[in-house]
Each structure stands twice: as C-alpha cells, then as structure tokens.
Amino acid sequence: MVEILITPQEQAPELLGHIAGYVSHRTVGMGLRTGMIAALADAQEGLAVDELADDLGLDPYHVDVWCRAALGAGLCQRRGQRYVLAPHISTLLLDEQSPAYLGGVFLVFEQDEMFDRFERVLGTGERLWWDDTRPEWIAGVAGTGTPFYHRLIPEGLAQVPGLAARLTGGARIIDTACGAGAGLVRLAECYPDTEIIGVDGDAYSLTLAEKRIAEAGLGDRVRLHHSPLEELELDQPATLIVNNISMHECRDLDAATRRVEAALEPGGWFVISDFPYPETDEGLAGVPGRIMTGIQFFEAQIDDQLLPRAAYDDLLDRHGFVDLGATELTPVHALTWGQRP
Numbered sequence: 362m363v364e365i366l367i368t369p370q371e372q373a374p375e376l377l378g379h380i381a382g383y384v385s386h387r388t389v390g391m392g393l394r395t396g397m398i399a400a401l402a403d404a405q406e407g408l409a410v411d412e413l414a415d416d417l418g419l420d421p422y423h424v425d426v427w428c429r430a431a432l433g434a435g436l437c438q439r440r441g442q443r444y445v446l447a448p449h450i451s452t453l454l455l456d457e458q459s460p461a462y463l464g465g466v467f468l469v470f471e472q473d474e475m476f477d478r479f480e481r482v483l484g485t486g487e488r489l490w491w492d493d494t495r496p497e498w499i500a501g502v503a504g505t506g507t508p509f510y511h512r513l514i515p516e517g518l519a520q521v522p523g524l525a526a527r528l529t530g531g532a533r534i535i536d537t538a539c540g541a542g543a544g545l546v547r548l549a550e551c552y553p554d555t556e557i558i559g560v561d562g563d564a565y566s567l568t569l570a571e572k573r574i575a576e577a578g579l580g581d582r583v584r585l586h587h588s589p590l591e592e593l594e595l596d597q598p599a600t601l602i603v604n605n606i607s608m609h610e611c612r613d614l615d616a617a618t619r620r621v622e623a624a625l626e627p628g629g630w631f632v633i634s635d636f637p638y639p640e641t642d643e644g645l646a647g648v649p650g651r652i653m654t655g656i657q658f659f660e661a662q663i664d665d666q667l668l669p670r671a672a673y674d675d676l677l678d679r680h681g682f683v684d685l686g687a688t689e690l691t692p693v694h695a696l697t698w699g700q701r702p
C-alpha cells in the first residue's frame with residue numbers, strides 16, 4: 362500500500378490551479394470571440410467598463426465580470442477606472458502574423474473536435490478524418506499552424522546548414538500536408554526564386570489554400586496537388602520538402618517517407634516541423650507537455666498521436682537520409698532534418 366504523506370489540504374492547490382486555469386482559458390476565449398480583447402488593444406489609453414460595453418453593444422454588468430476575470434488572468438491591468446491590455450497581450454493573442462501568436466490555440470482548444478467529441482466517443486473509439494471535421498475546425502487549426510510556419514520560414518530553415526543559400530538560386534519546394542495554405546504563401550514570399558507545390562489529402566483544405574494563393578497573387582508560382590503523402594508522386598524533383606505539424610498524422614510513416622525521399626533531388630532536404638512530444642513523465646507534467654497531452658485528444662480521434670522528436674531521427678536514419686540535424690524553436694516546436702544522399 363502507498364503511504365500517504367500529505368493531507369488533502371496540501372494536495373488541493375494543484376487541483377485548484379486547474380480550476381483557475383480553466384477560468385482564465387474561458388476568459389481568453391470569450392474575450393477573443395466577442396472582440397473585447399481587440400477593442401482593448403485598439404484603445405491606447407484603455408477603456409472603462411461602460412466604454413468597452415458601449416463600443417461592442419454588450420451589457421456593462423457582464424462586461425464588468427469579464428474585466429475582473431481578465432485582470433485576474435493577467436490579460437489586463439488597471440489604469441484608474443480604465444482597463445488596459447498587459448504588455449504583449451495584443452501580439453500574443455491577436456497578431457496572427459507574429460511567430461509568438463497564441464490566440465489560435467485558445468480558440469481551437471474550445472472547439473467540439475478537441476475534447477467534447479473525444480468524450481462522446483470514448484466508449485466506441487469511433488475515428489474521424491479531416492473531411493469529417495467542420496470548416497470552423499479547419500480554420501482554427503490553420504490559425505494554430507500559422508505561427509509554426511512563421512517560426513519555420515525563414516528563421517528555422519536558416520538553421521539547416523547550406524539550405525538558405527541553395528534556396529536563393531531557384532528551387533522547387535513542396536509543403537507536404539499544406540492544409541489551408543498559410544505556409545505556401547509564406548514560402549513563396551520569403552523565397553522569391555522558387556516554385557512551390559502544396560500537397561494535402563483533404564480536398565476542402567486545398568480549396569482554402571487555392572483561395573489564399575489567389576488572394577496573395579501567387580497563382581503563377583504556387584500549385585496544389587491532392588494526394589495522401591503515402592501515394593505522393595510528382596513529375597519534377599524538389600530541393601526542399603517541408604512538413605508542418607502533420608508528419609505524425611501519416612497513416613504509414615515509412616510509406617510517406619519513401620515518397621518524400623523519391624520526390625527529392627539528390628542532396629535535397631526534408632525538414633519536419635512538429636510538436637516534440639515529451640518522452641518522460643516529468644516532461645508530460647510541465648506546461649508544454651500538458652498542452653501536448655491536450656492535443657493528443659484530437660490526434661487520437663484521427664487515429665494517431667504526437668511523437669517524440671527523436672522518432673524522426675530514427676525515421677530519417679532508417680530511410681538513408683544523411684547529415685541529420687535538429688533544433689528546438691520553442692518548447693512546443695522542434696525541427697528535424699536530413700538530406701537525401
């Protein structure tokens with residue numbers, strides 16, 4: 362029998378911290394959806410409760426409740442009767458172009474596909490795939506994937522020896538599992554001498570990518586290809602193949618990696634940008650680890666799990682890639698790369 366050394370009162374604060382975190386999470390999500398955080402971001406001098414309520418056509422009594430919760434969550438500070446956003450909150454929660462953007466994660470974690478559907482199918486384990494998810498989910502995931510692309514391109518790729526120089530002289534880049542196309546536009550804009558190909562297995566995501574490419578006026582340099590990665594076949598070899606937060610989703614990682622290798626020119630690079638799932642119990646208990654255990658609720662429903670970063674070393678090694686390397690861009694974002702011999 363395990364000897365219990367602490368009292369319930371000593372054990373309780375950790376659980377209470379979870380309740381407090383839930384309150385703060387809901388406060389952020391509500392503030393983003395209703396526009397309260399955006400309104401505060403627009404008001405340099407801050408807003409009094411009545412002004413915030415009036416600007417958005419909301420009830421002042423309820424807005425007052427939200428403001429106090431936002432203060433408690435560290436989103437806001439008081440300036441006299443006014444509330445102002447705390448430093449960097451507008452960048453972190455509203456600026457989708459910032460590599461530090463986090464707002465999308467709050468919104469995606471509150472969607473049905475994340476926890477609610479998981480709980481509904483806990484008994485049956487019924488799976489789904491991307492084409493069973495709602496447009497709001499796909500849009501939400503694109504919002505969380507965008508800062509990963511913004512860290513990867515160009516700063517992350519610049520850490521891969523020899524790659525940046527090679528991309529300046531004309532090259533073909535494939536984004537495998539391009540989703541709604543944020544990475545395709547970023548690649549095309551950062552590497553003007555390149556031709557870009559986006560591949561994805563989900564037809565709806567590709568319609569979003571097509572629209573995004575057209576809006577960016579990049580239709581002449583970016584094309585799309587609808588295919589599972591396990592069956593990828595392209596007519597001309599690529600200099601660089603990237604995969605952003607999707608490699609762990611492959612139904613058959615080895616088949617997909619064989620196709621990637623075959624699609625690369627000799628010396629071409631494969632760069633996997635993904636969540637580094639913790640390998641230890643201590644890692645699972647840390648803040649990045651706990652966020653990743655949350656993502657696993659969705660991944661399980663599409664029949665996969667996030668992988669430890671070292672799994673990609675093994676994968677690339679097994680398929681004969683050389684000059685392997687890796688780097689951590691944030692505690693929830695790591696790159697692993699290798700070159701086709």
Ligand SMILES: C[S@@+](CC[C@H](N)C(=O)[O-])C[C@H]1O[C@@H](n2cnc3c(N)ncnc32)[C@H](O)[C@@H]1O
Nearest residue numbers: 506538539540561562563589590605607610611
């Ligand atoms: C998490 S989303 C990421 C999309 C995009 N890379 C981003 O960061 O926004 C995963 C994407 O991978 C695609 N996908 C997953 N497994 C795939 C496979 N085996 N073949 C092709 N596409 C796949 C899905 O359709 C979805 O668009």
